Amino acid sequence: MVKVINQKITDKFALYHGDCIEIIKGIPDESIGFSIFSPPFSSLFTYSNSERDMGNSSNSDEFKEHFKFLVKELFRVMKPGRSISIHCMNLPMTISHNGYMGMEDFRGDIIRTFQQSNFIYHSEVCIWKDPLVQATRTKNLTLAHKQISKDSSRCAQGLPDYLVTMRKPGDNSDPISHGRGFEYYTGERAEPAESKSDDPRINKYSHKVWQRYASPVWMDIRQTRTLNYALAREKEDERHICPLQLDTIERAMLLWSKEGDTILTPFAGIGSEMYVAIQMKRFPIGIELKQSYYRTALKNIISAKNEQRGLDL
Numbered sequence: 001m002v003k004v005i006n007q008k009i010t011d012k013f014a015l016y017h018g019d020c021i022e023i024i025k026g027i028p029d030e031s032i033g034f035s036i037f038s039p040p041f042s043s044l045f046t047y048s049n050s051e052r053d054m055g056n057s058s059n060s061d062e063f064k065e066h067f068k069f070l071v072k073e074l075f076r077v078m079k080p081g082r083s084i085s086i087h088c089m090n091l092p093m094t095i096s097h098n099g100y101m102g103m104e105d106f107r108g109d110i111i112r113t114f115q116q117s118n119f120i121y122h123s124e125v126c127i128w129k130d131p132l133v134q135a136t137r138t139k140n141l142t143l144a145h146k147q148i149s150k151d152s153s154r155c156a157q158g159l160p161d162y163l164v165t166m167r168k169p170g171d172n173s174d175p176i177s178h179g180r181g182f183e184y185y186t187g188e189r190a191e192p193a194e195s196k197s198d199d200p201r202i203n204k205y206s207h208k209v210w211q212r213y214a215s216p217v218w219m220d221i222r223q224t225r226t227l228n229y230a231l232a233r234e235k236e237d238e239r240h241i242c243p244l245q246l247d248t249i250e251r252a253m254l255l256w257s258k259e260g261d262t263i264l265t266p267f268a269g270i271g272s273e274m275y276v277a278i279q280m281k282r283f284p285i286g287i288e289l290k291q292s293y294y295r296t297a298l299k300n301i302i303s304a305k306n307e308q309r310g311l312d313l
Contacts, residue, residue: 003018003019003022003023004016004017004018004023005017005018005291006018006294008298012278012283013274013277013278013283013284013285013286013301014283014284014285014286015268015271015274015285015286015287015288015294015297015298015301016285016286016287016288017288017289017291017294018287018289019287019289020070020266020267020287020289021069021070021073023287024070024073024074024077024264024266024287025073027073027077027264027285028077029076029077030076030077030078030079030080031077031079031262032077032078032079032082032262032263032264032285033079033082033174033257033258033261033262033263033282034082034083034084034085034252034253034256034257034261034263034264034282035074035078035083035084035085035263035264035265035266036084036085036086036087036249036252036253036263036265036273037086037087037264037265037266037267037273038086038087038088038244038267038269039067039086039088039110039267040063040267060104060106060109064109064113067113068113068116068117070266071113071114071116071117071119072117074117074264074266075117075118075119075168077264078168079168079172079173079174080168080169080170080171080172080173081167081168081169081170081171081172081173082167082168082172082256082257083122083165083166083167083168083256084114084119084165084166084167084168085163085164085165085252085256086110086114086163086164086165086166087161087162087163087244087248088106088107088110088161088162088164089106089107089159089160089161089162090103090104090105090106090107090159091103091104091106091159092104092138092140092159101142101154103156103159107124107162107164110164111164111166114166115166118168118169119166119167119168119169120166120167120168120169121164121166122165122166122167123164123165124162124163124164124165124216125162125163125215125216125217125218126160126161126162126216126217126218127160127161127162127163127217127218127221127245127248128160128217128218128219128221129158129159129160129161129223130158130223131143131157131158133223134158134159135158141154142154142155142156143155143156143158161248163248163252165252165256174258176255176256176257176258177258178206180199180203180206181203181205181206181207181209181210182205182206182209182210182213182254183196183206184209185209185212186247186250186251186254187212187218187220187221187222187247187251188220188221188222189220191205191208191209191212192205193205213251213255218248218251220247221245221247221248222245222246222247223245225245225246225247226243226244226245226246226272227243227246227270227271227272227275227300228243228270243269243270243272244269244272244273246272246275246276249272249273249276250276250280253276253277253280253282254280257280257282258282259280259281259282260281260282260283261282261283262282262283262284262285263277263282263283263284263285264284264285264286265284265285265286265287266287267287267288268286268287268288268293268294268297269288269293269297270293270296270297270300271286271296271297271298271300271301273286274286274297274301275300275301278301
């Protein structure tokens with residue numbers, strides 16, 4: 001019996017309040033065209049006191065043991081030949097928590113966990129983050145300029161984000177075709193549209209957009225374009241600790257899904273991935289354990305408007 005605390009299902013989306021490992025068991029085999037999510041970053045942030053909350057793990061080994069149950073179910077529900085994109089970062093290790101300063105290969109742990117469930121390591125992109133912003137927010141001494149004068153052997157680079165994409169083996173029976181090529185660009189410094197053409201062989205606009213999307217490092221993701229920023233917020237609304245940039249979600253959804261696909265996000269948070277999926281005419285299924293995030297996600301999804309496509313929820 002799948003335990004759902006609350007739910008909202010319409011002809012445009014399905015949002016569930018409950019444990020993703022339990023609720024995903026009710027999703028049919030090979031029914032998901034694409035999945036994108038940002039998992040709890042091991043024990044870096046604690047979102048709730050629930051023992052079902054993966055972010056409430058006491059250490060990385062406990063998180064990995066919990067996470068692998070979800071990955072096994074993800075393999076079952078994904079269509080063959082389709083992909084899952086995971087937003088993650090490597091994690092800082094601290095003296096207070098680990099006994100020394102350094103980094104934990106969280107990105108690698110994610111990849112290996114998916115590979116153990118027979119996923120193929122398809123691709124990844126490194127997303128640039130401003131080290132000054134990180135230094136200001138985290139007060140990390142390895143990023144402090146004063147450390148250069150004191151002892152630069154302790155200096156270190158900022159931590160970028162990664163979008164790791166894993167693919168389920170098999171042939172994709174429903175190709176994702178863009179026909180004439182890319183019609184628009186998401187990110188900073190948009191490409192000029194005068195080079196567009198209906199002929200994909202000479203559509204230089206699409207070629208230029210693809211060159212930037214195909215880059216192994218995305219330097220042009222708008223860091224402040226998140227759902228917290230995109231939608232008007234009420235004072236009592238809870239802000240998500242790590243809202244995923246909408247540019248990143250849109251690019252991934254454009255590359256690895258198509259209109260009409262069912263999109264799964266097992267950690268819905270405040271609804272960022274679902275918000276974009278609806279705008280892009282996909283059907284999102286979201287699962288969120290934390291009650292306040294579920295309520296905020298539902299509010300965001302229902303109130304979301306896409307001005308370019310005139311979407312009415």
